[in-house]
Amino acid sequence: MHIPEISSNALQDKVILVTGAGDGIGREAALHYARHGASVILLGRTVKKLEAVYDEIQAAGGPEPAIVPLDMKGATKAHYQGMCATIMDQFGRLDGLLNNAGILGVLSPFAHIDHDSWNDVMQINVTAQFMLTQALLPALQAAPKASVVFTSSGVGRKGRAFWGPYSVSKFATEGLAQVMADEYEGSSLRVNVINPGATRTTMRSRAYPAEDVNKLATPADLMPLYLYLMSDDSAELNGESLDAQG
Numbered sequence: 001m002h003i004p005e006i007s008s009n010a011l012q013d014k015v016i017l018v019t020g021a022g023d024g025i026g027r028e029a030a031l032h033y034a035r036h037g038a039s040v041i042l043l044g045r046t047v048k049k050l051e052a053v054y055d056e057i058q059a060a061g062g063p064e065p066a067i068v069p070l071d072m073k074g075a076t077k078a079h080y081q082g083m084c085a086t087i088m089d090q091f092g093r094l095d096g097l098l099n100n101a102g103i104l105g106v107l108s109p110f111a112h113i114d115h116d117s118w119n120d121v122m123q124i125n126v127t128a129q130f131m132l133t134q135a136l137l138p139a140l141q142a143a144p145k146a147s148v149v150f151t152s153s154g155v156g157r158k159g160r161a162f163w164g165p166y167s168v169s170k171f172a173t174e175g176l177a178q179v180m181a182d183e184y185e186g187s188s189l190r191v192n193v194i195n196p197g198a199t200r201t202t203m204r205s206r207a208y209p210a211e212d213v214n215k216l217a218t219p220a221d222l223m224p225l226y227l228y229l230m231s232d233d234s235a236e237l238n239g240e241s242l243d244a245q246g
């Protein structure tokens with residue numbers, strides 16, 4: 001799909017929450033959303049990284065972001081509901097939610113998949129994204145147009161040997177997005193999925209330690225799709241699973 005370029009102020013006055021905003025793709029998305037005018041809510045588990053993104057947005061003259069330090073492994077329904085209440089108090093709505101945080105877990109043969117590691121991957125990559133999105137519905141539905149974006153992977157469309165828990169978690173992510181998109185079709189809320197494709201981040205280096213990172217796309221290369229899906233230019237798009245690298 002050809003990805004239309006959005007205007008420099010297309011996200012003006014929008015409030016967008018990014019999970020995993022301290023590093024990798026989420027960090028880049030947060031910076032780009034702020035650069036296009038959005039007030040960004042930075043959620044992640046490492047406060048120092050979130051503060052660095054906050055400082056970069058401030059230094060560039062972007063709208064003041066908010067920081068939400070949260071480990072999605074142990075977060076409860078009460079955490080997410082409290083977050084929704086705070087967002088409603090401070091902003092009155094949420095226009096965009098980028099569900100980006102994720103872990104790779106351990107790559108191993110099926111016979112050796114460790115149950116604790118399986119549970120961690122499912123908890124962070126699927127259950128936490130579901131709980132967060134469900135809890136934020138009142139804020140999303142208070143926006144005139146809201147965009148929810150989930151993050152999948154090539155192994156979320158075709159299973160791959162040794163990628164067990166991660167691959168299954170991304171299939172679940174695609175399924176969750178499809179269910180929501182069908183349910184909210186015709187409403188003010190749209191739900192789509194991005195497959196970033198191989199990208200130069202810490203996660204990718206863990207999966208492929210020997211590869212030449214200079215041959216990989218950078219998080220910045222993916223941003224046209226991340227921006228487009230958060231802008232009203234994509235208001236008609238719902239239930240799509242799109243590749244950020246074409």
Ligand code: NDP
Nearest residue numbers: 020023024025045046071072073101102153198199201203
């Ligand atoms: P990174 O590992 O670089 O970043 C992941 C982010 O998620 C980090 O900010 C991390 O926080 C955060 N995170 C992880 N666990 C938790 C947790 N328990 N609670 C809160 N935040 C958490 O990964 P990428 O940027 O590469 O990946 C982003 C998304 O893209 C993921 O969903 C990944 O599966 C997907 N993806 C990536 C591809 C790639 O090639 N890079 C390819 C296909 C999909 P912290 O830094 O504090 O640990």
